[in-house]
Amino acid sequence: MKDDMDSESKLSQELLALVAREGMVEPENLVMEAKLADLDIISADFIMILMAIEEEYGAYIPVDNELADLETVGDLLAVATKKIIEHQQEKPA
Amino acid sequence: MNRVVVTGVGAVSSAGIGADLIWQACLGGISGVKEFDFQNIVAQKVKNVAPIAPDVLAAVANPREERFQDLIAQMARMAAREAVAQAGLGPDDFGSKCGVIIGSGFGGARTLDVNYLKFAHDNSARYDPMAIPKIMNNASTSWVAMEFGATGPAICISTACASGAQSIGLAMQLLRAGTIERCLTGGAEATLVDGTYRAWETMRVMTPDLCRPFSKDRNGMVLGEGAGVLVLETLESAQARGAEILAEMIGYGTTCDAGDLLRPAPEGAAGAMSQALADAGIAPDEIGYVNAHGTGTVANDINEIEALRRVFGAELDDISVSSTKPIHGHTLGAAGALEMIVTIAALRAQMAPPTINFNEIDPLVNIDPVSGAARPLNTRACLSNSLAFGGINASLIVAKADF
Structure with missing residues (x-):
């Protein structure tokens, strides 16, 4: 159980770095409560973030309702983490 | 004219x-x-x-x-x-x-x-x-x-x-x-x-x-x-x-969102439909079937139905709406033509084709489309929408030939 928590927290840190890089946002502004719109993360940035997730984790995330409802950085990380874990369970390494 | x-x-x-x-x-x-x-x-x-x-x-x-x-x-x-x-x-x-x-x-x-x-x-x-x-x-x-x-x-x-x-x-x-x-x-x-x-x-x-x-x-x-x-x-x-006349093209409207390249805006799509209705000289309640752009993306469907609501108001619930894209796929530059051909056939047969694969009403979209099986129509006119990347919207209205 603790291992799972550790790996999720590690994933979360990796994803924060990924979102900062692909979304062209200063990492210090990327706090969980920050609104994506306030960070100027628009449709094209979103596609870049999802592309990077596919490249690094192999998970293809289509734009569905779960994604359309995202407001904050925390929301984005929660959905991305869930989809990556689902993908890893479907296709064990 | x-x-x-x-x-x-x-x-x-x-x-x-x-x-x-x-x-x-x-x-x-x-x-x-x-x-x-x-x-x-x-x-x-x-x-x-x-x-x-x-x-x-x-x-x-x-x-x-x-x-x-x-x-x-x-x-x-x-x-x-x-x-x-x-x-x-x-x-x-x-x-x-x-x-x-x-x-x-x-x-x-x-x-x-x-x-x-x-x-x-x-x-x-x-x-x-x-x-x-x-x-x-x-x-x-x-x-x-x-x-x-x-x-x-x-x-x-x-x-x-x-x-x-x-x-x-x-x-x-x-x-x-x-x-x-x-x-x-x-x-x-x-x-x-x-x-x-x-x-x-x-x-x-x-x-x-x-x-x-x-x-x-x-x-x-x-x-x-x-x-x-x-x-x-x-x-x-x-x-x-002395040709056989299949239908009459009565309305056309087209607009540009001039907003985001990819994310659609309901004003633009509503504008195209309103223009097409004005061009046809008919009231919204004379449309009996809408062959929607209906791509199945989250953004398009919310946008398109919001636009339809703005144009048709509460009467939208009395209009048969469907998307045939899950059947023939989104054919991009051919879509407006293939879907107009389907719309003309629907008008002539007085049958609205179904939106296959539809499972559940989305409160964000709030439409109950024709789903499951085709549904009979009783209408003189049908509308087809095409909403493109680049914010470009086009609506066509076709009517029964009454000559």
């Missing part, structure tokens, strides 16, 4: 060669979507597409034609031949009074893909010397004009998914103004090739499972390919020939 009528239709799609085949597929909810492996895509994520039927590939397997034409022009010609035959046009009916307006978003994608791959692998290999005239977007229009000797205005509109609808709309305007007497018009697209497909995949607008327009669990569109061509004529010209 001349009235404009439809005297012939032709279609090539995942259902096969023939306008009746795509209509029968839509009416019966029989999808052409299947799993398809693109050889040059490593780790292809999205498997389901609606490729053209095997009879189309067999019909175009002609080395002489392939030297000069990409599949897209071959399909446009097939669709045009069917439409011309139905309209009963003879050699004397073309010339300078006949225009050709066939739209496409991409042009000859296969030729582009094959040659770029060849060039990248071995740049001393022989590049196809006909690549440019095969890839150019207007190839379909020009080949159709050449086949029939149509020497009037030859135009190619390239506005992504609005190409087909805007082509038909422009043809209506030229016919009304009396610039031409008849026009072969519609759209064609053949983009199911590795490079272009991978580009779509990276945009993340395609569903990894099934396309479910308006459904709460929808997560993207499914790509198709094909061609749709209509013979439009002035009423006077059709009556002078």
Whole structure:
């Protein structure tokens, strides 16, 4: 159980770095409560973030309702983490 | 101002060669979507597409034609031949009074893909010397004009998914103004090739499972390919020939969001529909069926239904709305034409085709479309929407022929 928590927290840190890089946002502004719109993360940035997730984790995330409802950085990380874990369970390494 | 009528239709799609085949597929909810492996895509994520039927590939397997034409022009010609035959046009009916307006978003994608791959692998290999005239977007229009000797205005509109609808709309305007007497018009697209497909995949607008327009669990569109061509004529010209009139084109509206390149805005789509209604001179409650753009992406469906609500108000609940894209796929530049052909068939049969794969009303979209099976209609007029990347919106209204 603790291992799972550790790996999720590690994933979360990796994803924060990924979102900062692909979304062209200063990492210090990327706090969980920050609104994506306030960070100027628009449709094209979103596609870049999802592309990077596919490249690094192999998970293809289509734009569905779960994604359309995202407001904050925390929301984005929660959905991305869930989809990556689902993908890893479907296709064990 | 001349009235404009439809005297012939032709279609090539995942259902096969023939306008009746795509209509029968839509009416019966029989999808052409299947799993398809693109050889040059490593780790292809999205498997389901609606490729053209095997009879189309067999019909175009002609080395002489392939030297000069990409599949897209071959399909446009097939669709045009069917439409011309139905309209009963003879050699004397073309010339300078006949225009050709066939739209496409991409042009000859296969030729582009094959040659770029060849060039990248071995740049001393022989590049196809006909690549440019095969890839150019207007190839379909020009080949159709050449086949029939149509020497009037030859135009190619390239506005992504609005190409087909805007082509038909422009043809209506030229016919009304009396610039031409008849026009072969519609759209064609053949983009199911590795490079272009991978580009779509990276945009993340395609569903990894099934396309479910308006459904709460929808997560993207499914790509198709094909061609749709209509013979439009002035009423006077059709009556002078004694042609059978299939329907009348009564309204056209088109707008640009002039906002985000990709994210649609309901003002733009509502504007196109309102313009089309005003152009037709009919009230919203005279529309009995809407063949929606209905891609099945989260953003399109919310936007399109919001736009429909603004135009139709509470009456929207009394109108049959469906998307036939899960059946024939999103055929991009051909979509407006193929879906107008389906809409004309729906009007003539007084049957609304179903939105297959629909599971559950989405409170964010708030529409209960025609789903499950086709539903009877009792209407004089139907509307078809095409809403494109680039913020371009086009709406067409077709009515029963009452002459």
